[in-house]
Amino acid sequence: MSCDNKKVEKDLRYLKILSTQYPTVQAAAAEIINLQAVMNLPKGTEHFMSDLHGEYEAFLHILNNASGVIKEKVEVLYKNTLPEKERAILATLIYYTDAKLKEIKETVSDLDEWYRITLHRLLEVCRLVASKYTRAKVRQALPKDFAYIIDELLHTNYGELNKENYYANILSTIIEVEQADEFIIAVCTTIKRLVVDRLHIVGDIFDRGPRADIIMDSLMEHHSVDIQWGNHDILWMGAAAGSRTCIANVLNNSMNYSNLEVIETGYGINLRPLALFANEVYQNVNTDCFRPKISDENSYNPKDVLLVSRMHKAIAVILFKLEGQIVLRNPSFQMEDRLLLDKIDYGKRQIVIGGTAYPLADTEFPTVDPQNPYQLSPEESELMSQLRFSFQQSEKLQRHAKFLYSKGGLYACCNGNLLFHGCIPMNMDETFMAFGVNGESLTGKTFLDYAESVARQGYYAKPGSPERQLGKDFLWFLWCGKHSPLFGREKMATFERLLIPDPAAWTESKNAYYIHSKKEEVCLKILHEFGLYSPHSHIVNGHIPVKSKDGELPVKAGGRLIVIDGGFCKAYQPTTGIAGYTLIYNSYGIRISSHEPFGGVENAIRNNKDILSTAVVFETMEDRIKISDTDVGIQIRENIEDLKLLLTAYRTGLIKERHNSNTDKM
Incomplete structure (x- = not known):
């Protein structure tokens, strides 16, 4: 008996349950093909924030701009074709869609033309941030009311004349039936959802700040x-x-x-x-x-x-x-x-x-x-x-x-x-x-x-x-x-x-961790304690504000320790000299951003003032990280192995396929 057959017999009860989801050889095989394709997509972007301490305005702004990632996407697309002011307006529209829309509509003379241009630009940004995901995952992120339309527009080939007309007609109809505002909100919401795959809050949401x-x-x-x-x-x-x-x-x-x-x-x-x-x-x-x-x-x-x-x-x-x-x-x-x-x-x-x-x-x-x-x-x-x-x-x-x-x-x-x-x-x-x-x-x-x-x-x-x-x-x-x-x-x-x-x-004497964690060998010991042995593993901490104004750096222990408490809370900013650190970990590597104090939502909307941030890339991967290299990849590999066992069970007759037919329904 082959090794696979032994596993099938051992896990037969579980495989029978799995067969209810994939009732035929074709269904199981199709899912294996799909999962193998997903494994080769780029890793999703992770966003790390810590020590928010009730500073909700600064938090919401950095959440909206994804620590500068959305502005980067706008720059990638339009740096050479749009003036800086227009790029800033477009970014602010994505961050604060409702409020910015109201302001713009009071000043624009030809609103229909503005809608056409803006919708086209927003869809370009959305297409860029969606490009690293499967079409199925993008569909899941789309607002329900406009899911079909956005999906169509994101996957239209504008080089073809027929498709170009099709695209233009959809946008014209959206404007004609007075749904442009709602559609802009839906596209901006999709951009903000897709630009960050997972958000990590490394503690201290409460106290100090107002809400x-x-x-x-x-x-x-x-x-x-x-x-x-x-x-x-x-x-x-x-x-x-x-x-x-x-x-x-x-x-x-x-x-x-x-x-x-x-x-x-x-x-x-x-x-x-x-x-x-x-x-x-x-x-x-x-x-x-x-x-x-x-x-x-x-x-x-x-x-x-x-x-x-x-x-x-x-x-x-x-x-x-x-x-x-x-x-x-x-x-x-x-x-x-x-x-x-x-x-x-x-x-x-x-x-x-x-x-x-x-x-x-x-x-x-x-x-x-x-x-x-x-x-x-x-x-x-x-x-x-x-x-x-x-x-x-x-x-x-x-x-x-x-x-x-x-x-x-x-x-x-x-x-x-x-x-x-x-x-x-x-x-x-x-x-x-x-x-x-x-x-x-x-x-x-x-x-x-x-x-x-x-x-x-x-x-x-x-x-x-x-x-x-x-x-x-x-x-x-x-x-x-x-x-x-x-x-x-x-x-x-x-x-x-x-x-x-x-x-x-x-005096509140700190634990010895804060002395020893500056050493790479101690950080490795801690990582190993939690089963992490990758040469690219790190500890991400908050809690102790980094005194940036005194020359202290957030990256320590040869890059093994990253402390991202940089003074989000206004009470700590005189100590740190900045207004917080955030971390972005995408398929290219890890970068840390330091942020200046936030001037308030009204200033951001009226004057298109983003938080002034300085990003430092401190670890770049030789090869772009794929989903196969992540925790999700480990789970997908396990799922693929289970599906392969299910295929074996079908082909050896241990489990029968269930084809949906008229006879089955009688």
Whole structure:
């Protein structure tokens, strides 16, 4: 018996199921031919972004322009035939189709002629970006209402006279029946979908910037996206799961940066109970340490600033208590050094941390019982119950949390690259750091797999169960825990930064990963830990902003490590000197783009101002990468082998063909 026959007999049950999809030799053979053809197409373009931090306008613009890829396509087609201004208008039309259309229609004298010219140009761009895909895949990307027409126009040979007339008649009819606007929107949507095959978000969608919820809505509409959780994302996931500690952290962050819009407007969470509580308990208490960080004092009412300061202090005190409770019930976290409320000397107005006494700027904590400092007062408990109800009843937040769980994880291996937000915790001797779990020591990939499973049970385990409680506590640990793979530091000094004037207490020592990962041999060790051995494998990180203004480079360790946190968030731009990095990995190689600050959507639409970006190609392949070289190629090869076994089963009579005939239907 041949080897193939043995495999057929072994997998006969599966092959019978497969035969329902390919019921004849011809059907199976045709699919093999199709898949073999797909293998020789160029690899799809991957787009990497990280540390978005709620900056939705800059995110949407870079998503729309695909880090400059769409502008490149326009340049390829029209650099020698159109003036720069017209090329910029065409690119802006693709980015912001609705708004740009309205503006153009107010200024164009011969609208029909503009429609004809513009439709032709847009179809040329669409044809260029579609050229690397099969016709079937392009069809799947087409908007339903115009799918047939766009498909026809993309595959018309304009050199033939009959086809040229056919093409012109279609465009004339579109204009005549007043569907030109809708058709332009459909073509631009298709261009933006086809130009990027897969989007990777390497963590930290939330906090700092104004509207992370708008970014999440956009990601949910994207055709192909994966997310590597950042510590700020995991914090909001914990809040959605009902963790009071994560909720307190979310509110503390939002008030610290005076960013309540995403809480109240974005997610519809009612902060009135917190405002009433803060005004009652902290009305006659000093709140100077808890003033929000405000860039323009003149744009805020002093009464509003005072209220937010009181709310901030109220939630911060609750936060310190709740974090202490988690530390006490989870000794395996090894975070006893973060139990600080019981270390306050109210008489001396100081605290001892690590053997050093630090003066405190504030010791007025009316709800803290020095004999039982980590217990919430009855009023605080009631307040947190109300806030937890609001977070759990926010339909939009729950929808976003489920999306993060379904599309996300702690890491991803994709086409030879390892993506994770923070770090793979390491010791100073370059070994992987061990974490004690149920009597075992877990390191590297094994620990990340465990951590992800516990994070999932924090949201999905039965409410009230020990598994759910552990999961919620662990979500907090991933946010700020000692050497957490998402946080990557010894401690998060929230208490110290708020209450201790001495900056020496604010130090947050980084994990050894951030020292060793600059070495190529260490990056190779990490890649091998995740089963990646290609000479073209890389680690893609976010989390730690690259100080470009100081000469720091995003590409490290001989090209094995790429850090793409370049300051998307405005709060970090003075540190980085730029406004973010993004990465493009296409069939020719990998390039990284640095972006200047975004001037706003109105400026982009009115003045056709793109984000000024500088792209650096740092790895070019000798041969163009094909789908056969990717993860999809591996899956296609497996499918081809299965189909070949099905052919063997048909030809040896182990499975009968099922031809559709009139007899079969009787």
